[in-house]
Amino acid sequence: MDARRLLTKVSFGLLGAAVIVVGTPNAVYAAAPAAPTSFTVARAGDDVKKINVGWKAVPGAHHYVVESVAGNVETVVNVPSTSLSYTVDAPDVCSNYKIRVGAADAAGNTSSTTYWTLKSLAPTYVGGVVNGREDNGTTVTESWTAPSWGGYTPLTGYHVVFTRISDGVVLVDKTTKDTTFRYEGADPARVYNLSVTSANEFGECATAKSTIDRYRPADPTGLVLQRRADAAGTVELVWQPAPSGPAPTYYLVSYGTDKITKSLRVDAPATSATLTLDIAKSWMVEVRAYNAIGGSNAVTGTVPVWVPTTTPAPTPPTSQPTPPVTPGDPTPSAPAATDPAETPGTPATEPADGSTTSTTTVNTGNDRTPPTITTTLSVAPKNGWFHTPVTIHFTCTDSGSAIATCPADLLADKDGVSQRFSGTAADAAGNTATVTQALSIDQTPPVVVTNVSGTKGTDGWYTSAPSITFTCTDTVSGQNTVSVCPTGTTVTKDGANQKFTGTAWDKAGNFATDTVTISVDRVAPVITATVTGDTNADGWYTTAPTVHFTCTDTGSGVADCPEDRKVTKDDVSQEITGTVVDKAGNSASTSVTLSVDQAAPSIAATVIGTASEDGWYKSNPTVHFTCDDAGSGIATCPADVTVNGEGADQAVTGTSVDRAGNTSTTTVLVDVDRTAPVITATVAGAANADGWYTAATTVHFTCTDTGSGIAVCPEDTEVTEDGKAQTLSGIAVDRAGNTAEASVTLNADLTAPEITATVIGDANADGWYKTAPTVHFTCTDAAAGIASCPADAPVDLEGTSKVVAGTAVDKVGHVKTASVTLNVDRTAPAIKATVVETANAGGWYKTAPTVHFTCTDTGSGIATCPADTTVTTNGAAQKISGTAVDKAGNTATAAVSVNVDLVAPEIAATVDGTKNAAGWYKTAPTVRYACTDTVSAVAACPAAKAVTTEGAAISVAGTGTDKAGNGTTSTLALNVDKTAPAVSVAGVTNGARYGAEGVPSATCRTADQVSGVATEATATTSNNDLGVHTVVCSGGVDKAGNAAAPVSVSYTVQASDAWLLKLTREYLGSGQDAALKDFESALAKNNYSNYRAKVIVNSVGKNPPLSAGEAATLLYWSVVLDLRN
Incomplete structure (x- = not known):
């Protein structure tokens, strides 16, 4: 199986693991061709985004498979066996390209080379990133090293982006060639992100991001928690400060049972604390370091329930082998001993079980010895655990005054770890003894889950060896108590309904089983193909053959076998393939190759030669035969045939035969005429004695042809042009295109001679001659020639429309006259x-x-x-x-x-006097005039004028005149203000008296009736200790610069105790009742010094009731009242 087939089911990130599981590429079910050799991979020199791949030919290869992987994209291309190279498109500049080539047979079995990796065009991530803060966290620094792969071309720099995370503001966005970064002015309390992207000419791909945390302390380490030996309820904590980073200002110690509920602050540099914790509870404790910016992560620890050191230790377990997985037999065999096989990754905690005894004694009497009490258990534990209910029996004895009470038996039937059961014995003297028994009980079997992994085909069958693994869990009171979990196995045997059972044991002796049924078929089915039909000696089928497939499978059975296939298409070496699929999804293919030709060949006859429009050839044509066969091909095709005879419908026949024996015949008919037609020419009409035709005549043509017949005979030609020895020809054409020509020669003069009259002299555009002209005559005749032409005629008379004429005669008697009309004027106007x-x-x-x-x-x-x-x-x-x-x-x-003077004289006005920036004169100015004229000269200029009036835009005009009578007036607009503005005091009356609670506001008024006010007068107020206020208004200036004299008034302000108390209450505001009573008492007694002392007291300190300005006002008026009274 080829590892590349896994890429549809596993991610590309797991390709390496998939190759380990499946094995290197090879053909499992058939002998694939060998992998290609001399495998070469290189980027193209003219386009680095293309990769040239080459290899040597592999014998038996049906085709080649070129695979390329870039990132998570795989491309697979099948290349014909005739090609030994391929060019891979590689547009992704950011990814490495992994490329390999495989040789495949017709069934798809493939052997491939190992992958050849070409690194990315762009650079990879920078390395060695180190960041930190300096200057109390206000300067951020970072350094890095160049990427391990700098890309296909040299690095052009690093793209650095520095971002404040809280609001996403980008503080720095630049490209640099440095490998360090420094930013001053950072907020120590904010978190920042710094991204560094390496770049070259192909772009930026790999961005290394780092977070610069707030400038807070690093995590403390080495937390040690210990109960004091002499006081188990007191827990001592010790930890270590972080070795680097900002120094903490304090540590916060937090603790609780199920969750954190309490905290204790410890100021640095102290690194220890003491807590008082309940001994009957388990505690969680954490320590964090803090400064003004924030806190670190926690170092954590736990304080368990206190158990006295006299508790006997449990018997150590013996080792025990893990039972194997047993196929077919679900009955488990119990483990012989109790060594736990822990579930991977889960810590196994043994119960701290046993009994403890505490006693009390009386302080009086003869018997001060406590009784003895012991426990007996109904069953023995396994590995310190019970898997059935336990009866606890108490035995009580006393050597003194005898037993008074002994506890009854207890039944422990609940699951749990280290459950505590107590009983107390008392003797007759009142002494007591209490025994506590700790038991761990687990009556619940463990849970075992079977997991099967492998390639699953159809109908639940596995087509590769599946792996069986088991997951076991058994949790009692938060502890994992699994003792034995079965190991996994790989199913390597083919077969249906195979059963596999796994058994899990917990530490208490409970067990559970799980069984899985698996069907495995890893062998492909078998398929063969046979052909029925008629073939000729060359192996061609001339009728449609039938391909029959036979399928067998010894494993899961045949699921799909192809039906018989009738081949109706004509073609050579047709490959007919059939694929069988078994019920597990395995498949196999077979193919046969056959050639079919059921169609006759084609034959076409082409006549080589040039035919006329009527289809006749005038030279020997050749018949060429063209044969074609899309199936088996042409066996024989007729040779060319040359047609040597003449006549219509000459037949030429040819026959074509293909390799399968099919035939086709064609016949073509040819018309041939190689003989020219016959033509004669005659002239109609009579010539004169000199052999000239003086009137229009006609040439007639006669045509004949005994072969293909006349196609074209010239029509009669009329002689309409003059000329000597003219030749007129006609051409006859037969239907085959043969031609013959006939001609006749004659002299013709049908046209009168030409005469023109030309005037010798220069006429103007209106056709008048202002000197005597001469008329010259020119005569021509294109045929017989000129007999006579008139002489030149001079024109000596003046006048309009003077006519001069002349006549020409040619040699056959034709005549023609020409004239010209003239206008002559030789006298000036x-x-x-x-x-x-x-x-x-x-x-x-x-x-x-x-x-x-x-x-x-x-x-x-x-x-x-x-x-x-x-x-x-x-x-x-x-x-x-x-x-x-x-x-x-x-x-x-x-x-x-x-003599002409159209321009008025120039007059310039100048002002004697000084005006300010606002354009005003504050003394009387004088206007003076200067006049000039460059043509007829100045006749009069005005005298100087003094301006004695005041006002804005005073018009002053003067007029100058020249000797031609032109005049110019110059007008100036002047601003003159010689009077100062008027200033007065408004709002108060000179000599008036006002109460302090109702003093009016004093203001200044400034007025100017000419230029207007430029600067308003301002008030300056002064006062003495007796409340006399003087207001002076000064500084008034008008726009001409005249300054007003200062004006002043005086008035007296009289304050009262009631008014001062009201003002004090307003300044103090609400909530100051006690202080207000003190102020009221001082004013009632006219004790102004005491009042002033209280004002000062209420205006000092942190957040005083009175502001500095309010206190100054109150102090001033208390002094005025004090002096007045």
């Missing part, structure tokens, strides 16, 4: 320029003047007359000209001179 507007007295225009042009022409007429020109350029004596053009192109020019 007339033009005049005038200015439309009138200049000022100085001859200047201050608006753009217009120059107008007037044009006339008595010949061809005016073509262009200049448009009016508006003069927009400043300057003196500017010359403005225009040119008139008539339609013949003659020109004339006129001009006029003008």
Whole structure:
């Protein structure tokens, strides 16, 4: 069995274990081919995500099996036996690739090579991770070593992510080439996560994560718990501090019986404690180390129930062999001795059974000796255990005053470990003795469970040797009391309904059995195949054969045997396979190979040669035969046949035969004509004496063919073109494509000569000549030639539409006339320029003047007359000209001179005076003007102006003019404020008196009617010991920078004892009744110094009733009242 088949039932992580159980790949039921040799595996040089696999051929291999495993994905590919290589796609850059090759026979039995492992393209995990904290836990450090496998290409670095776990905030996310990490500013009370991922050019795959715990102490160690010898109820604890990490500030010792219920704090560096614990109970104890950040894990221990040291020890058990598993016989044999065979992983605790005695004696009388009391048990224990009820009998004796009371027998019939049973004897003097018997009783048999593991097929049969294991449990009062549990076994014998029984014994002698029935069939069934049908000498079946399968199985029996299969498909070497399956699920296959051909071959005839559209060949064609057979193949096919004769429907036949003897025949008919047709040409019409045709004539063709017949004969051709010795031809074509040609030669002149008139001279675009032109005539004739052509004609007159004509004649008498019409004007036009507007007295225009042009022409007429020109350029004596053009192109020019100044003079205003940042003058400014003009020059400029008024945006204007009459005005907006703002005190009256409980608020008012207030006046308040308050308002400034003089008022504030007591009550708040009474008493007696002392007392210390500000207010007013009174 091939280990790869297990991958469908076990995880890839268990592949190694599966190989150990099943064995190395081999064929269990048939002799598989040998495993391939010279096995090579390498990544492709041009694409490392492809793996090239190669091997040598294996004799007898039907195909090869290439297996690749990447992570938990396995890929299995069957490769034909003709191939000795394969390329595996390897896109996973993170996983190693395990590859092997197996040679398989037709039944699938395979022998494989061992796996060849190619490491991943990306690097693996970093190693040697060590982390910690420094600087009292505020600095986190970590170091690591490079991964053992750095990947297919060199490492590019490490991707480090540092995360605070409580809120998931990423504090550091970087890529580095260092192998250390340091983070300062960590919170010692928080937990962090650090992940390090190695990377190369193929990416990041393996992330090593580590948790940096809170900066709390490490776990204490070495806990020792001991009851004191002289006082069993006192337990002494000693432990060891952690060897490293933060120092603890204290230890917490917690304890309880069933659960932790009490705690004791022990301040470090002490590492010991003393507890008082009930001796009749078992106690659990744990110790944890703490600092301000938190606590460590616990070191734990237990304090058992106290048992006096006089208790006799139980008899040690003797050893006993473990009974084997017995197939078929369910009756167990009891163990000979009592050595426990403990269940793996569970500690076995022996009961501390026996009897103890305690006594009491009287303090008076002659008999102060306690009686004697002993116990006798009805049955003897095994291994210190009883598996039946026990009767405890008490025997009491006394050597003094005789027995007064002796306890009756007790019956112990409940399961339990170390159960305590007591009886007390008393003598006549009152002395007593008590005996306590501890018994462990287990009347319940153990539980044994049988487990079967193995490959299970169908109908409950195992197809591989199953393994039987037993699990045994027996728990009494929390103790595992199993003594003997049967060992497992492997079933290696095939057979149905095999029984296997296991018996478990507990320490008390109780036993239990469990039986399992198993059917095993590891042998595959047998199958054979036979073929019935007709074959020829070459082994081909010409009719459909039938394959019959015969199946047998000596184990579980045949479950499925294939039915007979009739092969109706034609094909060569068809492999017909049948598979038998037994009832256990084992299978076997067999196959036969046969060839079937029931169909006749095909034959096609192709004519090689070129046929006409009517199917006729004009050269000897060849008939080619093509034969095909999809089954057994062609045995004979006819050779090519050349057709040498002429005529229609010549037959050519061929026959095809296949290897199975089937035949097919085909016939083709061929038409052949290799002889050209006959054609003649004649001309209709008469030529003149020189042999020229001067009117249209026609050429007629006659065609004949005695073979395939005429296909094409030329139609009559009309002679419509002029020319000498023209040749006109026609071609006859028969139906086979043969051709013949006939032609005739003639002279034809059907067209008059050509004459053109050309004007020598330059006409303008309007067709006028302004110099005398000449008309030249050109004559041509393409056929007979020119007989006469007119001479050149000069044109000396002026005027429109002058016509000049000429006539040409050719040699056969044809004539043609041509003429040209001319316009001639050789005289220039007339033009005049005038200015439309009138200049000022100085001859200047201050608006753009217009120059107008007037044009006339008595010949061809005016073509262009200049448009009016508006003069927009400043300057003196500017010359403005225009040119008139008539339609013949003659020109004339006129001009006029003008002085133009269209630009007003420039005027600049400047201010003498100083303004502040807000744009205000607080003294009277003066405006001065400067004027310039670059064309006609300045005529007038305004004088300086002083600004004597106050206000915002005062307008000051001045106008300058030039000699052309243009004027420019400059206007400035000035802010002038020469008056200071007005300041007053509001809210209080000068000289007024106010009670302390109703003092109004004093404020300052600032007003300015011109520039407005820039800075409000502010109040400054002062007071003397008699309650006289003075308010000064100062600092008022307007936007022009004028400052107001300070203004002040004075008033008197009169406090009262009642008002001061009310204020004290408000400051103290609720819950201060006692203190308030003290304050009330001091004020009632006018004892202000005592009042002030109490204010100070209530304003000092931790969380005082009075704040510092409240105490200062109360102290001030108590001084005022004290001085006034």
